[in-house]
Amino acid sequence: MLKMILVMTKNISQYQMLTxxxxxxxxxxxxxxxxxxxLNGEILSADSRQVYREMNYGTGKDYDDxxxxxxxVPYHLVDIAEPGSKYNVYEFQKDFKIAxxxxxxxxxxxxxxxxxxxxxxxxxxxxxxxxxxxxxxLRQQLKEKTLEELITxxxxxxxxxxxxxxxTVSRVIRAIEIEQYYQENKGFESPFPNIKSLVVGxxxxxxxxxxxxxxxxxxxxxSGMISEVEHLMSIGLSIxxxxxxxxxxxxxxxxxxxxxxxxxxxxxxxTAIHQFAKRQxxxxxxxxxxxxxxxWVDALQPIExxxxxxxxxxxx
Numbered sequence: 001m002l003k004m005i006l007v008m009t010k011n012i013s014q015y016q017m018l019t020x021x022x023x024x025x026x027x028x029x030x031x032x033x034x035x036x037x038x039l040n041g042e043i044l045s046a047d048s049r050q051v052y053r054e055m056n057y058g059t060g061k062d063y064d065d066x067x068x069x070x071x072x073v074p075y076h077l078v079d080i081a082e083p084g085s086k087y088n089v090y091e092f093q094k095d096f097k098i099a100x101x102x103x104x105x106x107x108x109x110x111x112x113x114x115x116x117x118x119x120x121x122x123x124x125x126x127x128x129x130x131x132x133x134x135x136x137x138l139r140q141q142l143k144e145k146t147l148e149e150l151i152t153x154x155x156x157x158x159x160x161x162x163x164x165x166x167x168t169v170s171r172v173i174r175a176i177e178i179e180q181y182y183q184e185n186k187g188f189e190s191p192f193p194n195i196k197s198l199v200v201g202x203x204x205x206x207x208x209x210x211x212x213x214x215x216x217x218x219x220x221x222x223s224g225m226i227s228e229v230e231h232l233m234s235i236g237l238s239i240x241x242x243x244x245x246x247x248x249x250x251x252x253x254x255x256x257x258x259x260x261x262x263x264x265x266x267x268x269x270x271t272a273i274h275q276f277a278k279r280q281x282x283x284x285x286x287x288x289x290x291x292x293x294x295x296w297v298d299a300l301q302p303i304e305x306x307x308x309x310x311x312x313x314x315x316x
Contacts, residue, residue: 011315015198017100017110018314021046021120021284022202023277025212026299029065031202032113034307037068039109039314043075044099046114046123049245051081051092054232057225058248060216076103084237086174086244089122090131093192096123100195112197117283124199124292126192132181142173150176157183170244198314199292201284204299213273221266226252247272 018039020032032043043066045051049059066073076099081087103110114120121127142150150172157179204212229242229252242253248269255265288294295313297306 013198013315014196015314016195017112017197018310019112019120019124019197019199020202021113021117021199021294022115022299023204023209023280023284024060024115024273025209025216025277026202026204027303028113028115028202029062031303031306031310032111033066033068033073034303035310036073036109036111037071038307038311039111040107041073041109041111042103042106043073044096044103044110044112045075045077046092046096046112046116046119047078048087048089048092048116048119050078051087052083052085052245053079053081054083054235055228055245055249057220057223057228058245058252060220074108083232083235084241088174089118089127092119093122093127097192115280117280117287121283121287121292123192123195124197124287126194132178135177135181138177138180139173142176147172154179168243168246170240198310199294200310200313201294201296202299203296208300209277210274213277214270217266217270217273220248226256229253229256247276 018035018041020028020035022028029043035041036043047059049055050061052059055061061078066075077092077095080095081091100110112120112123142153145153147169150169154172154176157176225248229249232242232249233239233253233256239253239257242249251260251265251269251272254260255262260268284294295310297309
């Protein structure tokens with residue numbers, strides 16, 4: 001079917017999908033939207049927090065980025081989960097498959113875009129995932145342990161590449177729960193298609209990345225991020241819920257609960273986002289070492305040039 005799609009543009013691609021990845025604040029969404037517009041495509045978001053409704057400023061939903069030449073580029077897997085819920089990579093893979101099939105059915109080119117390394121890799125590497133139920137007995141056994149003790153337990157199951165697993169006690173307990181279930185149910189795996197994708201990463205030098213992150217953080221704090229967290233608290237999300245979502249939600253919630261001053265909140269959040277961006281790049285470089293071919297473009301290069309280069313790669 002994809003060959004039929006691309007014949008419409010008088011080109012034939014060897015790829016079934018285009019993937020745009022990179023660290024936070026490098027302009028992934030805008031680049032993906034321009035490419036989707038050029039390729040007659042639609043965007044499949046691979047962002048672990050943009051799935052939540054009513055969480056916009058903190059997750060970086062720049063809806064205007066999807067508007068190209070006055071038209072909205074269709075996107076999927078954004079605003080699909082309720083705030084307060086705990087969406088996971090298993091649900092993402094399931095939802096992705098539905099959206100991916102829908103895009104192909106309508107003879108469009110799928111363009112996956114995101115910075116959540118685990119979600120991206122789950123699709124590109126065809127992870128075999130199973131739904132993991134809650135294990136109350138295990139949770140009771142672990143609930144009194146410290147974060148450090150839980151991390152030690154988790155490290156016995158797997159290498160801790162996914163640093164989001166170890167942000168909070170609840171995340172580590174869930175990660176242990178998942179790993180134990182996998183070990184006990186190795187024969188039950190859900191099929192997922194092998195998708196041949198051109199994978200393009202957006203690279204940026206460290207100083208430029210830091211400037212973009214700091215500028216964007218100031219803009220979001222001034223534009224309504226604190227009000228957004230106040231709203232989430234008003235509709236029933238607890239401090240622990242917000243800490244679970246990490247970064248902006250964690251530190252703003254601590255500020256609103258008088259556990260941090262505004263100045264300390266800002267400084268700690270800025271540092272945490274810088275560290276997060278560094279971890280994202282570490283993840284993507286590890287993907288390369290493990291055999292994933294990523295073609296890199298410079299975030300500071302004119303965006304039209306990047307669109308032309310990537311389009312050329314897609315039809316090689």
